[in-house]
Amino acid sequence: MPRQPRLDAPGALHHVMVRGLERQRIFRDDADRTDFVARLAALAEQGAFTVCAWALLPNHAHLLVRTGARPLARAMRSLLTGYAGAFNRRHKRVGHLFQNRYKSIVVQEEPYLLELVRYLHLNPLRAKVVADLRKLDRYPWTGHSALLGTVPRPWQATEEILGRFARAPRAARRAYREFVAAGLPQGRRPELQGGGLLRSHGGWVAVAALRRGREAYLGDERVLGGSAFVAQLRRRVEHAVRAAPRRLTLDTLVARVCRQVGVLPGQLGEGSRRSAVSRARDGIAYLWVEFLGHPGRPLAPVLGVRPQAIYQAVARGREARAAWERLLGSLERYRTPFGR
Numbered sequence: 001m002p003r004q005p006r007l008d009a010p011g012a013l014h015h016v017m018v019r020g021l022e023r024q025r026i027f028r029d030d031a032d033r034t035d036f037v038a039r040l041a042a043l044a045e046q047g048a049f050t051v052c053a054w055a056l057l058p059n060h061a062h063l064l065v066r067t068g069a070r071p072l073a074r075a076m077r078s079l080l081t082g083y084a085g086a087f088n089r090r091h092k093r094v095g096h097l098f099q100n101r102y103k104s105i106v107v108q109e110e111p112y113l114l115e116l117v118r119y120l121h122l123n124p125l126r127a128k129v130v131a132d133l134r135k136l137d138r139y140p141w142t143g144h145s146a147l148l149g150t151v152p153r154p155w156q157a158t159e160e161i162l163g164r165f166a167r168a169p170r171a172a173r174r175a176y177r178e179f180v181a182a183g184l185p186q187g188r189r190p191e192l193q194g195g196g197l198l199r200s201h202g203g204w205v206a207v208a209a210l211r212r213g214r215e216a217y218l219g220d221e222r223v224l225g226g227s228a229f230v231a232q233l234r235r236r237v238e239h240a241v242r243a244a245p246r247r248l249t250l251d252t253l254v255a256r257v258c259r260q261v262g263v264l265p266g267q268l269g270e271g272s273r274r275s276a277v278s279r280a281r282d283g284i285a286y287l288w289v290e291f292l293g294h295p296g297r298p299l300a301p302v303l304g305v306r307p308q309a310i311y312q313a314v315a316r317g318r319e320a321r322a323a324w325e326r327l328l329g330s331l332e333r334y335r336t337p338f339g340r
Contacts, residue, residue, distance in 0.1 A: 043075050106222060112224055118180050250299075281305065284302075284303065285316075
Protein backbone atom coordinates (compact mmCIF):
# COMPACT_ATOMS: atom_id res chain seq x y z
CA MET A 1 0.00 0.00 0.00
CA PRO A 2 1.47 3.41 -0.93
CA ARG A 3 2.21 5.61 2.04
CA GLN A 4 -0.19 8.46 2.67
CA PRO A 5 0.93 12.09 2.54
CA ARG A 6 1.60 13.75 5.85
CA LEU A 7 -1.15 15.75 7.48
CA ASP A 8 -0.19 19.24 8.54
CA ALA A 9 -1.75 22.63 9.09
CA PRO A 10 -0.66 25.82 10.85
CA GLY A 11 -0.81 25.28 14.62
CA ALA A 12 -1.17 21.49 14.38
CA LEU A 13 0.34 19.47 17.24
CA HIS A 14 2.54 16.55 16.15
CA HIS A 15 4.07 13.57 17.92
CA VAL A 16 7.20 12.89 15.86
CA MET A 17 9.27 9.70 16.14
CA VAL A 18 12.71 9.25 14.55
CA ARG A 19 14.49 5.88 14.60
CA GLY A 20 17.97 4.71 13.67
CA LEU A 21 18.48 2.49 10.65
CA GLU A 22 18.22 -1.17 11.70
CA ARG A 23 17.86 0.01 15.30
CA GLN A 24 21.38 1.40 15.29
CA ARG A 25 22.34 4.23 17.64
CA ILE A 26 21.71 7.73 16.39
CA PHE A 27 23.24 9.20 19.56
CA ARG A 28 26.60 7.69 20.51
CA ASP A 29 27.74 10.32 22.98
CA ASP A 30 26.92 13.68 24.52
CA ALA A 31 28.49 15.50 21.55
CA ASP A 32 25.81 13.93 19.33
CA ARG A 33 23.04 14.80 21.74
CA THR A 34 24.29 18.35 22.15
CA ASP A 35 24.38 18.81 18.38
CA PHE A 36 20.84 17.49 17.91
CA VAL A 37 19.43 19.67 20.70
CA ALA A 38 21.23 22.75 19.33
CA ARG A 39 19.62 22.18 15.92
CA LEU A 40 16.23 21.64 17.54
CA ALA A 41 16.66 24.84 19.55
CA ALA A 42 17.66 26.84 16.47
CA LEU A 43 14.50 25.77 14.61
CA ALA A 44 12.35 26.62 17.63
CA GLU A 45 13.98 30.05 17.92
CA GLN A 46 13.36 30.66 14.21
CA GLY A 47 9.66 29.93 14.74
CA ALA A 48 9.71 26.78 12.61
CA PHE A 49 7.79 25.01 15.36
CA THR A 50 7.01 25.16 19.08
CA VAL A 51 8.62 22.40 21.15
CA CYS A 52 6.30 21.11 23.90
CA ALA A 53 8.20 17.95 24.85
CA TRP A 54 11.14 15.85 23.64
CA ALA A 55 13.27 12.88 24.62
CA LEU A 56 16.46 11.41 23.17
CA LEU A 57 17.10 7.67 23.47
CA PRO A 58 20.17 5.87 22.11
CA ASN A 59 18.52 4.67 18.90
CA HIS A 60 15.49 6.94 18.58
CA ALA A 61 14.00 10.29 19.51
CA HIS A 62 10.54 11.62 20.32
CA LEU A 63 9.34 15.19 19.74
CA LEU A 64 6.03 16.84 20.55
CA VAL A 65 5.92 19.99 18.42
CA ARG A 66 3.36 22.46 17.11
CA THR A 67 3.67 23.62 13.50
CA GLY A 68 4.84 27.19 13.28
CA ALA A 69 6.14 29.37 10.47
CA ARG A 70 6.85 26.54 8.05
CA PRO A 71 5.40 23.10 7.32
CA LEU A 72 6.63 20.31 9.57
CA ALA A 73 8.23 18.47 6.63
CA ARG A 74 10.54 21.39 5.86
CA ALA A 75 11.55 21.86 9.49
CA MET A 76 12.21 18.15 10.01
CA ARG A 77 14.18 17.88 6.78
CA SER A 78 16.42 20.69 7.98
CA LEU A 79 16.84 19.09 11.42
CA LEU A 80 17.51 15.51 10.32
CA THR A 81 19.57 16.16 7.21
CA GLY A 82 21.87 18.56 9.01
CA TYR A 83 22.24 16.25 11.99
CA ALA A 84 22.88 13.13 9.88
CA GLY A 85 25.61 14.86 7.90
CA ALA A 86 27.33 16.12 11.05
CA PHE A 87 26.98 12.69 12.71
CA ASN A 88 28.62 10.98 9.74
CA ARG A 89 31.48 13.45 9.71
CA ARG A 90 32.06 13.12 13.47
CA HIS A 91 32.07 9.33 13.38
CA LYS A 92 33.71 8.93 9.96
CA ARG A 93 30.85 6.95 8.46
CA VAL A 94 28.78 7.13 5.27
CA GLY A 95 25.24 6.19 4.35
CA HIS A 96 21.82 6.60 5.87
CA LEU A 97 21.43 7.18 9.59
CA PHE A 98 17.66 7.11 10.00
CA GLN A 99 15.17 4.33 9.34
CA ASN A 100 12.94 5.35 6.44
CA ARG A 101 11.18 8.64 6.95
CA TYR A 102 10.22 9.85 10.40
CA LYS A 103 6.74 9.07 11.71
CA SER A 104 4.46 11.97 12.57
CA ILE A 105 1.04 11.83 14.18
CA VAL A 106 -1.25 14.85 14.39
CA VAL A 107 -2.58 15.09 17.94
CA GLN A 108 -5.84 16.46 19.33
CA GLU A 109 -4.66 18.72 22.15
CA GLU A 110 -7.45 17.82 24.53
CA PRO A 111 -7.12 15.33 26.14
CA TYR A 112 -3.75 14.24 24.71
CA LEU A 113 -1.28 17.12 25.10
CA LEU A 114 -0.37 16.58 28.76
CA GLU A 115 -0.61 12.80 28.44
CA LEU A 116 1.99 12.89 25.67
CA VAL A 117 4.23 15.35 27.53
CA ARG A 118 4.34 12.87 30.41
CA TYR A 119 4.66 9.82 28.18
CA LEU A 120 7.55 11.24 26.15
CA HIS A 121 9.45 12.51 29.17
CA LEU A 122 9.23 9.14 30.93
CA ASN A 123 10.84 7.34 27.98
CA PRO A 124 14.40 7.32 29.42
CA LEU A 125 13.05 5.82 32.65
CA ARG A 126 11.09 3.08 30.84
CA ALA A 127 14.18 2.33 28.73
CA LYS A 128 16.34 2.17 31.89
CA VAL A 129 18.61 4.93 30.60
CA VAL A 130 18.11 6.61 33.97
CA ALA A 131 17.56 4.77 37.23
CA ASP A 132 14.71 6.68 38.84
CA LEU A 133 12.58 9.82 38.74
CA ARG A 134 15.09 11.83 40.77
CA LYS A 135 17.76 11.14 38.17
CA LEU A 136 15.28 12.01 35.41
CA ASP A 137 14.64 15.38 37.08
CA ARG A 138 18.19 16.44 36.21
CA TYR A 139 18.67 14.38 33.06
CA PRO A 140 19.56 16.89 30.31
CA TRP A 141 18.31 14.93 27.30
CA THR A 142 14.56 15.33 27.73
CA GLY A 143 12.33 18.36 28.17
CA HIS A 144 11.37 17.15 31.65
CA SER A 145 14.35 18.82 33.31
CA ALA A 146 13.52 22.09 31.51
CA LEU A 147 9.96 22.00 32.86
CA LEU A 148 11.35 21.54 36.38
CA GLY A 149 13.87 24.34 35.85
CA THR A 150 16.94 22.19 36.52
CA VAL A 151 18.25 22.54 32.93
CA PRO A 152 17.29 25.89 31.36
CA ARG A 153 15.88 25.62 27.83
CA PRO A 154 14.54 29.08 26.92
CA TRP A 155 13.43 27.84 23.49
CA GLN A 156 11.13 25.16 24.96
CA ALA A 157 7.44 25.98 25.59
CA THR A 158 7.73 25.46 29.35
CA GLU A 159 5.37 28.27 30.34
CA GLU A 160 2.61 26.92 28.11
CA ILE A 161 2.81 23.45 29.67
CA LEU A 162 3.30 24.56 33.28
CA GLY A 163 0.46 27.05 32.92
CA ARG A 164 -1.93 24.12 32.63
CA PHE A 165 -1.05 23.06 36.18
CA ALA A 166 -0.98 26.32 38.15
CA ARG A 167 -0.34 30.04 37.76
CA ALA A 168 2.60 30.29 40.15
CA PRO A 169 5.76 28.66 38.70
CA ARG A 170 6.71 26.82 41.89
CA ALA A 171 3.22 25.36 42.34
CA ALA A 172 3.04 24.49 38.66
CA ARG A 173 6.35 22.59 38.76
CA ARG A 174 5.27 20.70 41.87
CA ALA A 175 1.94 19.73 40.29
CA TYR A 176 3.64 18.77 37.03
CA ARG A 177 6.12 16.49 38.79
CA GLU A 178 3.32 14.81 40.72
CA PHE A 179 1.53 14.27 37.42
CA VAL A 180 4.65 12.66 35.91
CA ALA A 181 5.16 10.46 38.98
CA ALA A 182 1.57 9.23 38.70
CA GLY A 183 2.37 7.97 35.19
CA LEU A 184 5.20 5.68 36.31
CA PRO A 185 3.01 2.55 36.72
CA GLN A 186 1.41 3.01 33.28
CA GLY A 187 4.31 1.58 31.27
CA ARG A 188 4.09 1.61 27.47
CA ARG A 189 0.87 3.10 26.14
CA PRO A 190 0.16 1.95 22.58
CA GLU A 191 -3.05 3.97 22.54
CA LEU A 192 -0.88 7.10 22.31
CA GLN A 193 0.80 5.99 19.09
CA GLY A 194 -1.84 7.28 16.66
CA GLY A 195 -4.72 5.81 14.70
CA GLY A 196 -7.40 8.44 15.22
CA LEU A 197 -10.51 7.12 16.88
CA LEU A 198 -9.22 3.59 16.33
CA ARG A 199 -6.54 3.98 18.99
CA SER A 200 -8.08 6.69 21.15
CA HIS A 201 -11.05 4.51 22.09
CA GLY A 202 -8.83 1.95 23.81
CA GLY A 203 -7.05 -0.13 21.20
CA TRP A 204 -7.98 -2.64 18.52
CA VAL A 205 -10.25 -4.71 20.76
CA ALA A 206 -12.42 -1.67 21.35
CA VAL A 207 -12.38 -0.94 17.63
CA ALA A 208 -13.78 -4.37 16.84
CA ALA A 209 -16.66 -3.74 19.21
CA LEU A 210 -17.31 -0.31 17.74
CA ARG A 211 -17.39 -1.67 14.21
CA ARG A 212 -20.07 -4.17 15.17
CA GLY A 213 -22.37 -1.28 16.08
CA ARG A 214 -24.51 0.79 13.79
CA GLU A 215 -22.49 3.98 13.92
CA ALA A 216 -19.68 4.66 11.48
CA TYR A 217 -16.44 5.92 13.03
CA LEU A 218 -13.76 7.81 11.20
CA GLY A 219 -10.14 6.83 11.89
CA ASP A 220 -6.77 7.72 10.43
CA GLU A 221 -3.42 6.20 11.39
CA ARG A 222 -1.83 9.64 11.05
CA VAL A 223 -4.04 11.12 13.76
CA LEU A 224 -4.49 10.72 17.52
CA GLY A 225 -7.91 12.12 18.31
CA GLY A 226 -11.64 11.63 18.13
CA SER A 227 -13.78 11.18 15.05
CA ALA A 228 -14.83 14.85 14.84
CA PHE A 229 -11.20 15.99 15.15
CA VAL A 230 -10.09 13.64 12.36
CA ALA A 231 -12.85 14.91 10.08
CA GLN A 232 -12.08 18.55 10.90
CA LEU A 233 -8.36 18.09 10.24
CA ARG A 234 -9.00 16.39 6.92
CA ARG A 235 -11.24 19.28 5.85
CA ARG A 236 -8.51 21.79 6.74
CA VAL A 237 -5.89 19.89 4.75
CA GLU A 238 -8.18 19.40 1.76
CA HIS A 239 -8.99 23.11 1.75
CA ALA A 240 -5.28 23.98 1.80
CA VAL A 241 -4.62 21.62 -1.11
CA ARG A 242 -7.50 23.03 -3.17
CA ALA A 243 -6.41 26.60 -2.48
CA ALA A 244 -2.78 25.91 -3.36
CA PRO A 245 -1.37 27.32 -6.58
CA ARG A 246 -0.08 25.10 -9.35
CA ARG A 247 3.22 23.42 -8.56
CA LEU A 248 6.46 24.69 -10.01
CA THR A 249 8.20 21.94 -11.97
CA LEU A 250 11.88 21.22 -11.53
CA ASP A 251 12.48 21.80 -15.25
CA THR A 252 11.01 25.29 -15.00
CA LEU A 253 13.05 26.13 -11.91
CA VAL A 254 16.27 24.89 -13.54
CA ALA A 255 15.59 26.95 -16.65
CA ARG A 256 14.83 30.11 -14.66
CA VAL A 257 17.94 29.83 -12.46
CA CYS A 258 20.24 28.98 -15.36
CA ARG A 259 18.92 31.93 -17.36
CA GLN A 260 19.56 34.25 -14.40
CA VAL A 261 23.12 32.93 -13.90
CA GLY A 262 23.93 32.76 -17.61
CA VAL A 263 24.55 29.05 -18.13
CA LEU A 264 22.80 26.31 -20.11
CA PRO A 265 20.74 23.70 -18.19
CA GLY A 266 22.67 20.90 -19.92
CA GLN A 267 25.92 22.08 -18.34
CA LEU A 268 24.69 21.19 -14.83
CA GLY A 269 24.97 17.44 -15.33
CA GLU A 270 28.29 17.51 -17.17
CA GLY A 271 30.40 17.85 -14.03
CA SER A 272 31.57 21.36 -14.89
CA ARG A 273 33.30 23.22 -12.07
CA ARG A 274 32.88 26.67 -13.58
CA SER A 275 31.89 29.14 -10.90
CA ALA A 276 28.70 30.11 -12.74
CA VAL A 277 27.62 26.47 -13.04
CA SER A 278 28.36 25.83 -9.36
CA ARG A 279 26.38 28.93 -8.43
CA ALA A 280 23.42 27.69 -10.46
CA ARG A 281 23.58 24.31 -8.71
CA ASP A 282 23.59 26.02 -5.31
CA GLY A 283 20.67 28.25 -6.23
CA ILE A 284 18.58 25.38 -7.59
CA ALA A 285 19.33 23.20 -4.56
CA TYR A 286 18.43 25.97 -2.12
CA LEU A 287 15.22 26.96 -3.88
CA TRP A 288 14.03 23.40 -4.55
CA VAL A 289 14.80 21.92 -1.12
CA GLU A 290 14.56 24.71 1.43
CA PHE A 291 12.31 27.27 -0.20
CA LEU A 292 9.90 24.94 -2.00
CA GLY A 293 10.13 22.08 0.50
CA HIS A 294 11.01 19.16 -1.80
CA PRO A 295 13.38 16.24 -1.03
CA GLY A 296 16.92 16.75 -2.24
CA ARG A 297 17.96 13.29 -3.40
CA PRO A 298 16.14 13.40 -6.78
CA LEU A 299 18.16 16.53 -7.63
CA ALA A 300 21.48 14.67 -7.70
CA PRO A 301 21.34 13.37 -11.31
CA VAL A 302 19.94 16.69 -12.55
CA LEU A 303 22.81 18.66 -11.00
CA GLY A 304 25.46 16.04 -11.76
CA VAL A 305 26.54 15.58 -8.12
CA ARG A 306 26.40 12.86 -5.48
CA PRO A 307 23.25 12.81 -3.30
CA GLN A 308 25.34 13.70 -0.24
CA ALA A 309 26.45 16.91 -1.95
CA ILE A 310 22.93 18.24 -2.41
CA TYR A 311 22.58 19.55 1.14
CA GLN A 312 26.00 21.16 1.02
CA ALA A 313 24.75 23.00 -2.05
CA VAL A 314 21.60 23.97 -0.13
CA ALA A 315 23.74 25.50 2.61
CA ARG A 316 25.83 27.46 0.11
CA GLY A 317 22.67 28.67 -1.61
CA ARG A 318 21.29 29.79 1.75
CA GLU A 319 24.44 31.79 2.47
CA ALA A 320 24.04 33.56 -0.87
CA ARG A 321 20.34 34.17 -0.34
CA ALA A 322 20.60 37.88 -1.24
CA ALA A 323 21.60 36.89 -4.76
CA TRP A 324 18.31 35.04 -5.19
CA GLU A 325 15.97 37.71 -3.80
CA ARG A 326 14.64 38.80 -7.16
CA LEU A 327 13.94 35.22 -8.21
CA LEU A 328 12.52 34.36 -4.78
CA GLY A 329 9.98 37.16 -5.12
CA SER A 330 8.68 35.80 -8.40
CA LEU A 331 8.47 32.27 -6.95
CA GLU A 332 6.75 33.15 -3.65
CA ARG A 333 3.36 31.87 -4.83
CA TYR A 334 4.88 28.44 -5.52
CA ARG A 335 5.82 27.65 -1.91
CA THR A 336 4.83 24.10 -0.91
CA PRO A 337 1.47 24.38 0.93
CA PHE A 338 0.57 22.72 4.20
CA GLY A 339 -0.71 19.19 3.76
CA ARG A 340 1.24 18.55 0.54
